[in-house]
Structures are given as structure tokens and as C-alpha cells.
Amino acid sequence: MRREEFYGSSGFGKMEKNALNLYGLTVGPVETNCYILWREGRTDALVIDPGDEGEKIAASLRERGLSAGAVLLTHGHFDHTGGLSAFLGVPVYLHQADLPMLESPELSAAFLTGDTRPRPTDALPVSDGEVLSLCGFSVQVLSTPGHTKGSVCYLVDGEILFSGDTLFQAGYGRTDLPGGSFSELRQSLRKLLSLEKDVPVYPGHGGATSLFRERRLLWNC
Numbered sequence: 001m002r003r004e005e006f007y008g009s010s011g012f013g014k015m016e017k018n019a020l021n022l023y024g025l026t027v028g029p030v031e032t033n034c035y036i037l038w039r040e041g042r043t044d045a046l047v048i049d050p051g052d053e054g055e056k057i058a059a060s061l062r063e064r065g066l067s068a069g070a071v072l073l074t075h076g077h078f079d080h081t082g083g084l085s086a087f088l089g090v091p092v093y094l095h096q097a098d099l100p101m102l103e104s105p106e107l108s109a110a111f112l113t114g115d116t117r118p119r120p121t122d123a124l125p126v127s128d129g130e131v132l133s134l135c136g137f138s139v140q141v142l143s144t145p146g147h148t149k150g151s152v153c154y155l156v157d158g159e160i161l162f163s164g165d166t167l168f169q170a171g172y173g174r175t176d177l178p179g180g181s182f183s184e185l186r187q188s189l190r191k192l193l194s195l196e197k198d199v200p201v202y203p204g205h206g207g208a209t210s211l212f213r214e215r216r217l218l219w220n221c
């Protein structure tokens with residue numbers, strides 16, 4: 001089911017000054033979730049995983065009077081990077097271990113759909129524990145390898161988690177593609193539990209969830 005949805009503002013309640021606004025759209029043949037996040041009162045936005053249909057994502061920004069201030073990639077698979085060319089000149093962040101995927105259809109699993117369009121390759125590397133200040137947000141990088149070597153989750157303002165293909169609603173990412181490892185993924189899922197707080201989780205595919213809602217799955221994997 002294709003979705004375009006305004007999820008709401010901070011606390012997902014009333015709009016307030018400095019609120020965090022979140023808009024999600026589903027793009028491409030494998031229905032990747034792309035998220036647009038912006039601070040109320042600002043016009044620069046974070047774009048998370050522009051997986052395909054870059055022009056549609058750019059139009060969504062324009063319709064809201066926004067421009068992309070930074071692009072965050074949760075990992076380097078083709079279905080999370082296919083819309084990058086619409087954001088040339090915008091800083092792109094990706095874990096260093098997945099940087100080679102931007103220039104390799106094999107590593108990026110592009111063979112799954114035959115999407116071998118070239119990706120811009122000048123992403124900036126991020127690493128575990130790093131905290132980025134972007135578009136008025138504090139973005140903590142949590143390295144969560146397993147789905148790919150360089151998979152990360154981004155914890156924004158300590159209150160909302162973008163989990164890429166590491167954690168889904170009632171599931172987790174596949175580990176049979178290049179760089180995948182189930183034992184690493186299991187450790188990564190347990191690392192998310194160690195946050196010891198409930199935060200909403202916005203995955204790379206499917207609906208939103210929360211860490212506590214997935215607690216049993218996280219413990220039992």
C-alpha cells in the first residue's frame with residue numbers, strides 16, 4: 001500500500017514553536033519509506049532515505065516551503081539511495097562501511113530490480129556514537145550492523161528513531177544480502193533495547209512502531 005502521510009509534530013500532538021514535524025512518503029518498487037523532518041519555523045529539512053522518485057520527494061519539500069538541508073542514509077542498499085540525484089549539492093551522510101555500495105550495483109543489491117542508475121558517491125561518513133547537528137536537530141548515530149555492515153539507526157533529539165532496515169514493525173531486516181550477518185543483527189537489535197526508553201520507530205519499510213512495542217521481538221531474536 002502506497003502511503004503519503006503527515007505523521008504530526010513533536011509528541012505527535014499540537015503544533016508548537018520549535019516542534020518537530022514529520023512527513024513520510026513511500027517511494028519506488030519496493031515501497032521504501034522516505035521521511036522528511038523539519039523544525040517548525042525553519043525551512044531546512046532532513047531527508048531520510050530518498051530511496052527513489054527523487055523528484056516527487058523534492059516536490060513534497062517545495063509544497064511545504066522547505067529545502068533539503070541534509071540527507072541521512074540508514075544504509076547503502078539501492079532502494080534507499082535511488083532518489084539521491086535529486087539532491088545534488090546537499091550533504092549526504094552514510095556509515096563509512098556502506099560507502100562502497102554507492103558505486104557497486106552488486107554490493108547495493110541493485111540486481112534485485114535491475115536499478116543500476118549511478119548514485120552520487122560523495123557521501124560523508126558517519127560512525128557509531130557521533131552526534132550531528134543538522135537542520136536544528138541533534139542526530140545521534142547508532143551503528144546497527146547486520147542487515148548491512150554499515151547499517152545505522154538515527155536517534156533524533158533523543159525522541160524519535162529512524163531504524164532503516166534494521167527493525168521493522170514486528171520484524172527485522174534480511175541478512176542474506178552482501179554484508180549481512182544475523183549474529184550482528186541480533187546484537188544490534190539488543191543494542192536498541194539498551195536505550196531503555198520507549199521511542200517511536202520509523203522503519204525503512206512498512207508502518208511505524210515503537211521500541212517497547214517490539215520489546216518481545218528484540219529480546220527473543
Ligand SMILES: [Fe+2]
Pocket residue numbers: 075077147165
Ligand atoms: Fe536494505
